[in-house]
Amino acid sequence: MLEVFIFATLNGLVTGLLLFMLASGLTLIFSMMGVLNFAHASFYMLGAYVAYSISVHLGFWTGLILAPLLVGMLGALVERYALRRVHQAGHVAELVFTFGLAFLIEEAVQFFWGPDTKNYQSPDLLDFPLFTLFGQEFSAYRGFMIAISVAIFVGLYYVLTRSRVGLIIQAAITHPHTVANLGHNVPLIFMGVFGVGTALAGLAGVIAGPVLTTFPGMALVLGSIVFVIVVIGGLGSLEGAFIASLMIGLLQSYAIASDLGVPDLLSWLGLEFARDHPLNDLWTLTLPQIAPILPFLLLVLVLIFRPTGLMGNREQ
């Protein structure tokens, strides 16, 4: 029991921190633009594919560094030459634009890399068990994922709350005119934030690619969960996104690892149903089966009982 719990916690941590890398950029960009960037997870997918292509020729480590930079640059260009113009047409136009961009990137990925799953491998250097507990191995690559995510979180937190640039970003999000009147180039700051946000999504893709498989649907799989996280955490709140990411990561991981289900509940209640009952599927449902819908269930509950999200303070 204890070993299941420890490994589920570790795996939940890996997923949760990975989700946070996406959610942090998304929530920062949301605070700036006022709309959710539907294409955010597409930059995550691009990160995985670009890194895969680089890794084939130059190795995993070169891809780890180059791919996020390239994706971030692409993100900055999208902001500078497309989103900034669309912004003048209002929020709905922006939303539709990012929605279209998501499809465009997905099609482009299929066009250039094909519809099949890529054999993107974690580096040989990390191909060993980090430790063995109760006879079960925890791979060094997963440990590496945790280390990178934590480093990014600490770095991001430091830059945003301690550095001058971070203070300017914080101020520009709420008071763009005042910040401009003090002589700061606000559009450039926003382009930078967009670039860094998409680069983080790209980095998440690079390190997730070998574990969660690199295929054209990977943006879709993670994209919806990331939106759920940003809403649960409270739109625009970095702390909220962090808590919600870990919550969702752990929740899913525990659900998958547990062997509990409706049959256990029924036997605990002393009830029994016939095997040939039409609703037999429902009586035999187990937690691992419903793990994928748990985030959405949590989203509905949070929206009912705390519509602003955990840490959100939505202005009325």
Added chain:
Amino acid sequence: MLRVDDLHAYYGKSHILQGVSFQVSEGEIVSLLGRNGVGRSTTVKAVMGEVPPQGSIEFKGEQIAGKKSFEVANLGLGYVPENRDIFPTLTVRQNLLLGAKHGKRPNRWSVEEMFSMFPNLAERADVHGGVLSGGEQQMLCMCRTLMGDPDMIMIDEPTEGLAPRIVEQVANMLREIANRGIAILLVEQKLSIALKISHRLYVMGHGRIVYEGTPESLLQADDVRSEWLEV
């Protein structure tokens, strides 16, 4: 220092500024007076590039009409907006630091100097800007703009909603700023401090300058005051 000539500005279809001309020289305190809605704030916003201007705006000999706000600010023109806009989640010290530009020439002002001028800001250096009183926010906002080391500042209704004692402090501070050779354009609705500290003043009405003179001459001109200023 600042020379505005035949300035026009529009909000949608309404013609707000209809040919405003005025100038401010080095080290001078000039007031721009007028009732609500005559275009005083719009004039300042047009100079800063927040409202698209038409006409000529020359600052230190350079044409700045059509430049972006941050470019105008970086040329040395500071702006203290009417709504004060303190960054509420940042501390007083952080608010001040954001006013400073990336260190090029030596700054006429330092954070320590600001704190010695305003001991009550110093006491609250590490408090969030959002919890300051109206008077403290006004002081902080002026200090924040000065941290950018401007050659001229435009300040919009600095005394609005402040207690008389604080208004006096604001007036003293403006004199001190002018003593250091910084030109001031003071935008006010009330005459109180404008008459005391201005070298020259302009009165606006219906998007135009309707009177130009000195505090003494305005005191004599009863007709101007009753037609354009008194409520």
